[in-house]
Amino acid sequence: MLVITAQPDHKLRALKAGAKDFISKPFDLADVLARVNNMLEVRLLHVEAKNYSKTLEQKIQEVEASRALIHRQSDEVKRLYDEIVAEQKRSIELSLQPGAMVGVEKEERTATRWVRSLRLRHPWLQINLLTAFAAAAVVGHFQETISRLLILTMFLPVLADQACNTGSQALAITLRGIALGDLESGKERALVRKEALLGLLNGALVGLVAATGMYGVATTQHLQSAPMLSSVVFLAMIGSCFISGICGAVVPLILKRLGADPATASSIFLTTATNIVSMGMLLGLATVLVK
Incomplete structure (x- = not known):
């Protein structure tokens, strides 16, 4: 104006x-x-x-908003990086488990000298030998039954193999859960019940096939106890797979609680347990049921 x-x-x-x-x-x-x-x-x-x-x-x-966005993206990238590193670490742990389960230490590589490899592996073989004596003692206890029913020797490795595989499946799932952190505290009982049920069902299905095989072999040898022998194989298969499934889940949990590496020691104790259970059940049931 x-x-x-x-x-x-x-x-x-x-x-x-x-x-x-x-x-x-x-x-x-x-x-x-x-x-x-x-x-x-x-x-x-x-x-x-x-x-x-x-x-x-x-x-x-706009600059302040961009700065905040860059900060959030930086945090997101860092979080993703940490997740990738953790996932890679878990993958390495899982890849090393098969070797550890048979006594191969995680630090051993293809370039490791044979002297060090021998020093790392041999103690576990000695421990495995001692546990194998326990399974041999079970077989020796039923020597009279074996002499009377020589046909049982054909099915001893069958039961031992199936029981070992059942336990190894449960062991692999348990070790994977421990390595990945999926097995939270309080879920152990649910895992054991699940593996016991799977062992029972798988044992029944596999036992039917094995019992049929026993009946066929016993019939060709003109054994009057063929039906009872097939029943023994069927019951032994169910029982051994049932207990092996439980052992496969329980053994690594016990070793972890005791402070031992479950991936390294579980396989030896599991193999011993499955051998003793499978052979003991087959020979024990045969001793009681087959006259």
Whole structure:
């Protein structure tokens, strides 16, 4: 607002009312135009500065948002990296388990010298030999039954193999759960019940086939006890697979609780347990049921 008046005493009043400049009469047209031009330039500069301030504020907000996004993405990348490293570590642990289960230490590689490999492996073979004596003692206890029913020797390795495989399946799942952290505290009983049920069902299905095989072999040898022998094989298969499934889940859990590496020691104790159970059940049932 530009005030033009012939009364100079109104100058202060006009400025207080919001005027930006004051011209007294009589006035010069060139002076008026110059003042108007200056006021317009100031106004335009003010509007431009205000718009620039808004634009700058918006840019600052965008930069802050981008910075927050970059920070979140950085955290996400770090989290994904940690997950990949953890997954790779678990994969390595799982890849080393098969060797550890038969007495091959995790530190042994293809380039390991044979002297060190011998020192790492041989103690486990000695332990395995001692446990194998326990299974041999069971067979020796039923020597009279074996002499009377020589046909049972054909099915001893069959039962031992099936029981060992059943226990090894349960052992593999348990070790995998321990390595991956899936086996949380309190879930151990549910795992044992599941593996026991699977052992029972698999033992029954496999036992039917094995019992049929025993009946066929005993019939070709003209044995009158063929039906009872097949029943013995069937019951022994169910019992051995049932107990082997339980052992496959329980043995690594016990070793872990005792502070031992379940991947390294489980296989030896599991093999001993399955051999004793399978052979003991077959020969024990035959001693009682087959006269």
